[in-house]
Amino acid sequence: MKHWLWLSLIVVLLDQATKWLVMGSLQPFQTIEVLPNLNLTLAFNTGAAFSLLATAGGWQRWLLAVVALVITAILTAWLVRLRPGERTLAAALALIIGGALGNLIDRLLLGHVIDFIQVYLPWVPLALFNPWPAFNIADSAISIGVVVLLLHTLFTKEDATGPGHAADTPNR
Secondary structure (H helix, E strand, O other): OOHHHHHHHHHHHHHHHHHHHHHOOEOOOOOOEEOOOOOEEEEEEEHHHOOOOOOOOOOHHHHHHHHHHHHHHHOOOHHHHHOOOOOHHHHHHHHHHHHHHHHHHHHHHHHEEEEEEEEEOOOOOOOOOOOOOOOOOOHHHHHHHHHHHHHHHEEEOOOOOOOOOEEEEEEE
């Protein structure tokens, strides 16, 4: 199933291309409305999701890079061991791997992750999430991959090959 790494490569290339396009087009924190409730805004995140550890003083760059490398290695090992029929799981893992690598490149080269997609969620009453914290293509791939992985885990049954080998058939 290692051929699914093409999806990871597409995520990395798309993520890096869009980040550099935005870097060349916007000034930091400049906002351009694309659609109602959707803006482009250039932001830099030295922390993890939702700027967790962003003010930690610099050591978080290397901790988060090591975590990304370890997770990528584990997920890649899992991906290459999948059986040919486990396409949904392979796609989920490939998306997460691509997203982790996309943000890892930023963290290693720049010391921060470039974020640029900003959405407003008017139906969410919490001011904390309006606007939603800026994110990027890599973050989106990770989020989609995790959701697919969770759904796959919740809605597949194990086949006759034994525990730990889920088939791509939904529970009935």
